[in-house]
């Protein structure tokens with residue numbers, strides 16, 4: 284048994300910090316939160332000295348396997364390279380205080396197994412296997428000048444084909460079959476591309492992807508399986524369309540207008556903006572080898588991305604915290620806090636990265652919360668992040684304790 288004493292608690296959502304509490308950890312879970320000192324000679328006591336204890340952070344949009352900002356280069360690498368890259372960056376994420384991550388395309392059950400069997404030190408992983416893309420869509424990473432005889436065969440026989448990031452699939456029946464296979468492999472949600480994107484070179488950023496019938500089939504399949512789906516979308520028209528069609532979440536949502544934000548709020552559709560990648564690519568993408576087509580598309584969203592967060596805030600949209608970093612941009616994970624801080628309060632940011640993200644990844648009351656019965660994913664912060672959010676943005680340097688599943692990844696207080 285481990286007992287954190289003398290802590291002020293941020294529980295994942297409430298503005299008031301509970302003072303002077305003891306948090307009791309047993310069997311990987313939060314067993315109790317008590318006012319009285321715990322008197323058990325067998326317990327390991329950690330005196331928090333009035334520091335803030337809070338849930339481990341959650342990043343709801345990562346890509347563990349995206350080792351290169353240039354997707355055409357990336358898809359030619361062998362699986363071993365993806366696996367080693369993932370082990371490396373996931374360890375860094377845990378060092379920063381992210382105890383859970385949701386991979387929105389690429390990560391598979393093999394990576395989950397490696398974490399579960401402790402082959403690598405990493406946050407808890409929620410994965411969707413491969414993201415779905417239509418032919419010529421956002422995960423179809425072929426350049427429009429790329430050609431192989433296999434491309435002709437795939438189109439003519441109607442097969443789907445895959446790259447390490449996604450599966451290229453067209454038609455209602457094929458979409459259903461791919462989803463059923465991904466869910467069979469333990470995916471906890473389905474991700475599809477509902478519009479063009481930056482890193483793909485052959486689709487227009489504001490192009491709408493997948494037919495209404497295909498999107499309806501995706502929604503029906505995930506609801507039959509009691510999981511959820513989320514759509515990569517940038518243009519407002521595309522965001523509006525997936526909300527109308529009952530899609531549960533939107534990734535990026537970069538060009539959202541006020542009335543669409545109101546729709547998302549009314550329907551309860553979550554949105555996970557991802558600013559870290561947009562500003563990372565704008566700063567360093569060119570020198571890292573981001574193709575010219577992608578740099579041109581980046582310009583369509585970069586100067587609007589922060590301002591559009593105001594629509595989400597005003598409407599009361601369920602906003603999650605995601606970063607979407609690729610290639611050598613991964614060390615920028617914590618820049619997401621500063622990029623959002625002109626729009627969202629510290630309390631809102633704290634909630635996005637804990638309680639709200641837990642809800643978005645389908646793990647409400649299990650992670651992202653300090654309460655009895657929740658998994659013991661815990662940070663002890665050297666100060667009060669409600670007053671200074673930068674404490675969470677120092678790549679772990681503002682954290683005395685990082686605990687995942689009731690075990691210390693870091694402990695400077697004993």
Ligand code: ZN
Pocket residue numbers: 480515516534535
């Ligand atoms: Zn995306």
Ligand code: ZN
Pocket residue numbers: 344345346387388607
């Ligand atoms: Zn992404």
